[in-house]
Amino acid sequence: DIQMTQSPSTLSASVGDRVTITCRASQSISNWLAWYQQKPGKAPKVLIYKASSLESGVPSRFSGSGSGTEFTLTISSLQPDDFATYYCQHYRGSFGQGTKLEIK
Amino acid sequence: QVQLQESGPGLVKPSGTLSLTCAVSGGSISSSSWWTWVRQPPGTGLEWIGEIYHSGGTNYNPSLQSRVTISVDKSKNQFSLKLNSVTAADTAVYFCARVKAGVDDYLDYWGQGTLVTVSS
Numbered sequence: 001d002i003q004m005t006q007s008p009s010t011l012s013a014s015v016g017d018r019v020t021i022t023c024r025a026s027q028s029i030s031n032w033l034a035w036y037q038q039k040p041g042k043a044p045k046v047l048i049y050k051a052s053s054l055e056s057g058v059p060s061r062f063s064g065s066g067s068g069t070e071f072t073l074t075i076s077s078l079q080p081d082d083f084a085t086y087y088c089q090h091y092r093g094s095f096g097q098g099t100k101l102e103i104k
Numbered sequence: 105q106v107q108l109q110e111s112g113p114g115l116v117k118p119s120g121t122l123s124l125t126c127a128v129s130g131g132s133i134s135s136s137s138w139w140t141w142v143r144q145p146p147g148t149g150l151e152w153i154g155e156i157y158h159s160g161g162t163n164y165n166p167s168l169q170s171r172v173t174i175s176v177d178k179s180k181n182q183f184s185l186k187l188n189s190v191t192a193a194d195t196a197v198y199f200c201a202r203v204k205a206g207v208d209d210y211l212d213y214w215g216q217g218t219l220v221t222v223s224s
Contacts, residue, residue, distance in 0.1 A: 043214035
């Protein structure tokens with residue numbers, strides 16, 4: 001069973017900041033990784049698939065990188081709408097524990 | 105546009121069985137997709153429960169496997185979740201979702217989620 005570990009669990013930042021969230025897999029998962037954004041009371045929404053491919057309609061300030069066991073999600077310039085919780089997921093398997101992005 | 109809608113009791117007694125259904129519209133459950141259940145206890149993160157293909161093939165989270173059954177009803181274009189021997193730890197918002205067909209197996213369509221509380 002592959003475990004996914006995210007860090008940090010909480011991140012405080014300001015509008016305009018560049019932020020990075022890390023996700024580590026307990027064993028190699030190639031690039032079979034997706035990133036989701038979730039807002040309170042809503043279902044998650046996919047941002048990135050195949051570790052670095054941007055889902056259609058998602059702003060280009062979101063980017064993903066990595067392969068094997070270490071992955072990152074970067075938001076290049078935070079916008080007010082980006083304050084939410086972010087999850088990584090190994091395809092058709094476990095999620096990371098989440099990173100809550102808060103306004104500083 | 106595919107839409108998914110969860111339904112089922114919002115309150116289940118401890119030691120009972122949680123039963124939910126996910127109705128699929130705007131697409132066929134017999135398409136080349138897996139169909140998934142995910143849950144989220146209050147204030148915490150997402151947990152993958154398991155998935156089913158229209159042929160009936162299933163995969164389950166090892167931590168829940170002994171208590172979970174996912175089934176499909178192609179005639180009604182829906183799939184279902186049963187979780188038995190529930191405790192308060194099973195209180196959560198339960199989401200159904202579709203795995204995108206093709207090479208990239210991420211969750212592209214989700215239901216809005218339904219809260220199930222386990223309490224006497």
